[in-house]
Amino acid sequence: MWHQMKSLGYSASRRSFLRTGLASPGAIGAGLLANGLPSMAFAGSTLTHGDIDILRFLSAAEILETDLWQQYNELGGIQDAEVPGGTGSKAYTLALQELDADMPQYIHDNTEDEFTHFTFINAYLVSKGAEPVNLAQFRALPSSTATGAQKIKRLTNLMQLTVDTSWWTRYRSRTKNPDFGDTFPPAIPGLTQGKFPAIPRSDADLKPKDHIQAIANTAAFHFATIEQGGTSLYPALAQRVTNVEVLRILLSIGPTETAHFQTWHDKAGNAVPLTDPTNGLVFPDLNKPPFGGEDFQTNLIMPEPTIFLSRSFPVCSIIRPTETQGAAMAAANALTASGLFIGQSPAFFATLRDLATRADMAQRGV
Numbered sequence: 001m002w003h004q005m006k007s008l009g010y011s012a013s014r015r016s017f018l019r020t021g022l023a024s025p026g027a028i029g030a031g032l033l034a035n036g037l038p039s040m041a042f043a044g045s046t047l048t049h050g051d052i053d054i055l056r057f058l059s060a061a062e063i064l065e066t067d068l069w070q071q072y073n074e075l076g077g078i079q080d081a082e083v084p085g086g087t088g089s090k091a092y093t094l095a096l097q098e099l100d101a102d103m104p105q106y107i108h109d110n111t112e113d114e115f116t117h118f119t120f121i122n123a124y125l126v127s128k129g130a131e132p133v134n135l136a137q138f139r140a141l142p143s144s145t146a147t148g149a150q151k152i153k154r155l156t157n158l159m160q161l162t163v164d165t166s167w168w169t170r171y172r173s174r175t176k177n178p179d180f181g182d183t184f185p186p187a188i189p190g191l192t193q194g195k196f197p198a199i200p201r202s203d204a205d206l207k208p209k210d211h212i213q214a215i216a217n218t219a220a221f222h223f224a225t226i227e228q229g230g231t232s233l234y235p236a237l238a239q240r241v242t243n244v245e246v247l248r249i250l251l252s253i254g255p256t257e258t259a260h261f262q263t264w265h266d267k268a269g270n271a272v273p274l275t276d277p278t279n280g281l282v283f284p285d286l287n288k289p290p291f292g293g294e295d296f297q298t299n300l301i302m303p304e305p306t307i308f309l310s311r312s313f314p315v316c317s318i319i320r321p322t323e324t325q326g327a328a329m330a331a332a333n334a335l336t337a338s339g340l341f342i343g344q345s346p347a348f349f350a351t352l353r354d355l356a357t358r359a360d361m362a363q364r365g366v
């Protein structure tokens with residue numbers, strides 16, 4: 001699989017995208033097959049430009065997810081033939097395991113899943129004669145220098161995160177929905193008030209004990225923050241897809257993001273209450289005042305029913321938000337606001353914005 005990824009030497013630039021002629025009016029037929037994939041599998045199916053733009057944005061999002069998950073796996077997951085790279089950080093892994101002994105396995109599996117998502121979407125794009133996404137030219141950010149991490153260039157930065165944990169209360173509310181304009185308080189207010197590492201930046205971060213535990217806690221909340229984003233992104237963009245096979249792809253990948261989110265939501269609730277002695281970051285006990293109750297209790301990890309479409313309907317247990325207007329740009333903006341791309345080049349942000357803008361212009365049937 002890793003060789004497959006490296007063999008996709010395509011440019012994601014707008015210029016080369018235009019050069020393929022995909023920006024001209026009309027649908028893309030099944031005749032332009034590549035990579036030796038069987039043509040019969042796609043007989044009769046056509047993609048619109050909107051379908052391709054949505055798939056390309058999702059491919060980019062999955063590449064970015066893969067990059068961050070790889071960093072987590074190198075230091076806190078299981079490094080093996082399925083997810084190679086890194087040798088692990090014992091202190092970080094033990095801190096993660098304070099939340100659940102199986103954390104390394106879950107990190108490994110989430111990482112592999114993201115890798116397969118972008119690899120599949122890119123292969124599908126190629127099979128349709130469309131250009132896959134390759135962000136390799138933007139690998140410019142430094143790795144952690146901690147023992148266990150590969151010393152390679154990255155797309156994402158896990159060392160200065162501002163994590164929005166408002167999904168915690170958003171999924172517990174029975175009366176509010178972000179698609180109605182409602183806002184939600186974060187579970188961990190401190191994570192919105194600074195820039196925090198979610199992986200050890202160096203071996204100096206491995207102690208004192210409450211510091212490396214705070215880093216592991218930050219990671220656990222970041223895991224869920226990332227995956228709840230994917231949980232909303234797929235159903236939002238699916239509403240703009242035209243081709244039924246592309247719809248099937250979105251409807252089949254999206255719920256795996258939800259499976260990840262559900263797992264991480266549960267694990268984040270096990271974060272050890274503490275104050276980081278190095279920076280004052282507080283992880284409160286979410287089961288005690290002033291927290292606790294319906295909005296914060298840690299075992300309320302299944303979505304509470306809430307208002308949906310219209311307040312005149314009975315409440316319903318749903319993914320939220322699923323508003324489709326501007327969904328891709330909202331995802332790009334949320335990732336950017338989290339600090340995930342601190343240090344990236346203007347060209348990177350321009351490419352991300354271009355991919356998001358195109359995806360958001362897609363309309364069902366057009």
Ligand SMILES: [Fe+2]
Pocket residue numbers: 062065113114117230257
């Ligand atoms: Fe994914």
